[in-house]
Amino acid sequence: MAVRAPAAAPVTLPRVLGPIRPRARWQELRLLALVAGALAVGSLSLGTTVTGRFGLQDVRGLAVYLGALLVAHVAQVLAGRRTDQVLLPAVAMLGGISLLLMERLPQDLVVQHFFGSSYGLADVQLIWLVGAIAVATILGIVVRSDSWLRRYKYTWAAAGVGLLLLTFVLGTEINGQRLTLEFGPISGQPSELLKVILVVFLAGYLSENRALLVEQDTRVGPLRLPPLPYLAPMVAMWAIALGIVVVQRDLGAALLFFGVFLALIYAATGRLSLVLIGLVLFLLGSAAMANLFEHVRTRIDVWLDPFADPLGTGYQVIQALHAFARGGLLGVGLGAGLPEVGGRPPIPEIHTDFPFAALGEELGIVGLVAILGIYLVIVQRGLRIGVAAADDFRSLLAIGLALVIGIQAFIIAAGNLKVLPLTGVTLPFISYGGSSLLANGLVVGLLLALSDKGVEPPPPPGTQSRWRRLGRSGAA
Amino acid sequence: MDGFTLVLWAVRLVFLLLLYLFLARVIRVLLRDLRAAAREPAQRPGRLVVLESPAGEPAVGRSFGLDVITSLGRDVNNAIVIDDPFASAEHAVLTYRGRNWYLEDLDSTNGSYVNGHPINGVAALGYGDEVQIGQVRMRLERT
Numbered sequence: 001m002a003v004r005a006p007a008a009a010p011v012t013l014p015r016v017l018g019p020i021r022p023r024a025r026w027q028e029l030r031l032l033a034l035v036a037g038a039l040a041v042g043s044l045s046l047g048t049t050v051t052g053r054f055g056l057q058d059v060r061g062l063a064v065y066l067g068a069l070l071v072a073h074v075a076q077v078l079a080g081r082r083t084d085q086v087l088l089p090a091v092a093m094l095g096g097i098s099l100l101l102m103e104r105l106p107q108d109l110v111v112q113h114f115f116g117s118s119y120g121l122a123d124v125q126l127i128w129l130v131g132a133i134a135v136a137t138i139l140g141i142v143v144r145s146d147s148w149l150r151r152y153k154y155t156w157a158a159a160g161v162g163l164l165l166l167t168f169v170l171g172t173e174i175n176g177q178r179l180t181l182e183f184g185p186i187s188g189q190p191s192e193l194l195k196v197i198l199v200v201f202l203a204g205y206l207s208e209n210r211a212l213l214v215e216q217d218t219r220v221g222p223l224r225l226p227p228l229p230y231l232a233p234m235v236a237m238w239a240i241a242l243g244i245v246v247v248q249r250d251l252g253a254a255l256l257f258f259g260v261f262l263a264l265i266y267a268a269t270g271r272l273s274l275v276l277i278g279l280v281l282f283l284l285g286s287a288a289m290a291n292l293f294e295h296v297r298t299r300i301d302v303w304l305d306p307f308a309d310p311l312g313t314g315y316q317v318i319q320a321l322h323a324f325a326r327g328g329l330l331g332v333g334l335g336a337g338l339p340e341v342g343g344r345p346p347i348p349e350i351h352t353d354f355p356f357a358a359l360g361e362e363l364g365i366v367g368l369v370a371i372l373g374i375y376l377v378i379v380q381r382g383l384r385i386g387v388a389a390a391d392d393f394r395s396l397l398a399i400g401l402a403l404v405i406g407i408q409a410f411i412i413a414a415g416n417l418k419v420l421p422l423t424g425v426t427l428p429f430i431s432y433g434g435s436s437l438l439a440n441g442l443v444v445g446l447l448l449a450l451s452d453k454g455v456e457p458p459p460p461p462g463t464q465s466r467w468r469r470l471g472r473s474g475a476a
Numbered sequence: 477m478d479g480f481t482l483v484l485w486a487v488r489l490v491f492l493l494l495l496y497l498f499l500a501r502v503i504r505v506l507l508r509d510l511r512a513a514a515r516e517p518a519q520r521p522g523r524l525v526v527l528e529s530p531a532g533e534p535a536v537g538r539s540f541g542l543d544v545i546t547s548l549g550r551d552v553n554n555a556i557v558i559d560d561p562f563a564s565a566e567h568a569v570l571t572y573r574g575r576n577w578y579l580e581d582l583d584s585t586n587g588s589y590v591n592g593h594p595i596n597g598v599a600a601l602g603y604g605d606e607v608q609i610g611q612v613r614m615r616l617e618r619t
Contacts, residue, residue: 027505030501031498031501031502031505034494034497034498034501035498037494038495038497038498041487041490041491041494045484045487045488045491048484048487049484054483085505086502086505086506089498089502090502093495093498207604208602210602211576211577211600211601211602212600270575330488330492331488331492333484333485333488334488334491363492363495364492366492367495370492370495370496370499371495373499374498374499377499377502377503377506380506381506384506384509384510388513389618390603390604390618391602391603391617391618392602392603393604395603395618
C-alpha cells in the first residue's frame with residue numbers, strides 16, 4: 001500500500017486489489033478430508049474389483065482431483081471471504097463419485113484429442129471436473145457485486161435466446177437432436193448455460209415486480225386471478241425459451257425450465273394459485289404436444305409401457321430397470337456391475353443419461369439415497385443463502401440457482417427410475433459432459449459469492465420498468 | 477467365500493459407510509447453522525438504512541429496525557424522526573401487511589418517493605427499494 005486513500009473516498013473500490021486477510025475454513029477442510037478418505041476407499045474398491053488384486057484404480061487421476069480440491073480450498077482461505085463452507089465438499093463428493101464411475105466405464109465411449117494426444121472418458125471428465133471446480137472457486141472469490149447481473153437482465157435474456165436460436169440454425173445434429181454448437185474445436189450445449197441465464201432473468205424480473213404480483217388481482221367473475229398484465233412479459237420470455245427447446249426436441253431442458261419457473265414464482269409471491277394455473281397449463285401443453293409431435297408421444301408410450309417394444313424404443317429404459325434390480329439394497333460393488341453386451345455396457349448413453357442407473361447397480365439403493373441426500377444438502381444451502389440475503393433479487397437468485405440443480409437431478413433420476421418419462425438432461429456433477437459441468441460450476445460459484453455476509457450492499461434501484469410505474473399510479 | 481472376497485465386501489461396505497458419515501457430518505453442520513439462526517433475537521420484519529441525509533438527522537448509515545407499523549416525519553412523536561426542512565410533521569407511514577411492505581403518504585406537503593418516483597397514496601415496496609422523505613433517502617432491507 002503505497003498511497004492511503006483519504007477517509008472520505010468512496011469505499012466501493014474492488015477489494016480484490018486491497019489488503020487480503022486469510023481466514024481459516026476448518027469446517028470445509030474437515031469435510032474435504034472426509035471426501036478424500038471416502039474417494040480413496042472407493043478407488044480401492046474399484047481397483048480391487050477390476051484387477052483382482054488389492055490396489056487403487058487410477059491413482060494419478062484421484063491425486064489430480066484431490067489436489068485440485070486442495071488448491072480450491074487454499075485459494076478460498078487466502079481470499080479470506082466468509083463464504084459457505086459446505087457447498088464445495090458436497091460438490092467434490094459428487095464429482096469424485098462421477099470420476100469413479102467414468103474410470104470404470106469403457107474408456108472409448110468418449111475420445112477427445114488435445115495437443116496431439118488422445119484422452120479417454122475418465123481423463124476428459126477429470127479435465128472438466130477440475131475446470132468446474134476452478135470456475136466455482138474463482139467466482140466465489142472474485143464476485144463481490146451483483147449489479148452486473150441485475151442491471152442487464154433483459155440483455156442476458158436476449159443473449160440466452162440468441163444463443164439458442166444460433167444453435168437451432170448452426171447447430172450440429174447428434175442423435176436427432178440439434179443441441180450442440182461447434183466453433184472450431186470448441187463445442188457446447190447452450191441450454192446448460194441458458195438455465196443459469198433464465199434464473200438470473202426471472203430473479204431480476206420477479207424481484208422488481210414482486211410487490212405488485214402479491215398485491216393485485218385480476219378478477220374474472222368470482223375468480224381471483226393474479227395480475228395477468230404484469231406476468232405477460234415474463235410468460236412471453238418463458239414461452240420463447242420453451243418453444244425453441246421443444247422445436248429442438250430437448251424435452252428435459254423444457255421440463256427443467258418449467259419447473260424452475262413455477263418454483264421461482266411461488267418463492268417470490270407465495271401464491272399457490274399461480275402454481276396451479278401453471279400446472280394446468282403444463283398438462284394442457286403436454287397433452288397437445290403428445291398429439292402433435294411423434295417424439296413426445298414415443299417418450300410417453302415408453303414411460304407407460306417400456307415392454308411393448310423391448311428391443312427398440314423401450315430398450316434403454318428396460319436395461320436401466322434391470323440395472324436397478326441387480327443392484328438391490330447394497331449394490332454389487334464399484335466395478336462389478338454392468339455385464340457387457342458385445343463389449344459395450346447394456347445401457348446406451350450410460351455416461352450422460354443413465355449414470356444414476358449405473359450407480360444404482362453398483363452402490364444399491366443405499367448408495368443412491370446418500371447421493372440424493374447430497375443433492376438435498378446443496379438445495380438446502382441455496383435456500384438458506386436465499387433466506388439470509390439482504391434483498392429480493394439476491395434471495396430469489398440463490399433460491400433459483402439451488403433449485404436448478406435440485407430439479408435437474410430430480411428430473412433425470414426420476415427418468416432413470418421410470419417415475420417420469422425419460423428426458424435427456426444430465427445428472428449435475430455426475431454425468432459426463434463439459435457444458436453441464438462448467439454450467440453447474442458457475443451455479444455453485446454464484447451461490448458461494450452470494451453466501452458472503454460482507455458482500456457489497458445492493459445497488460440503488462435503477463429506472464423502473466414501465467409495468468411497475470403503471471402499477472404505482474394504479475395502486476392509489 | 478475366501479478371504480479376498482470377504483475383504484472386498486468389507487471395502488465396499490466401508491465406502492457406503494463413509495458416504496453416510498460424510499452426509500451425517502454435513503447435516504450436523506447444517507443443523508448447527510439453523511439452531512444458531514433460531515437463537516437470534518426475534519426478528520423484525522425489516523429495517524431502513526439511511527443513504528443520504530443533508531440535514532444530518534438521521535445520520536447517514538444509521539439503520540432503523542422496523543415494526544409492523546412505523547411512522548415517519550419531523551414531529552418527535554414519530555417512530556423515525558426525520559429532521560429535514562422538506563419533511564412534514566406527520567409525513568408517511570410504513571406498514572407490513574400479509575407478506576408485503578406498504579408506504580402510505582399522509583398528505584405531506586412535498587410528497588413521498590419510492591425509487592425516485594412520487595407516490596399517490598399507498599405504494600407497495602420490496603426489499604431493496606429506496607424511500608425518500610424530504611431530502612432523506614433510505615433503503616428498505618431484510619434483517
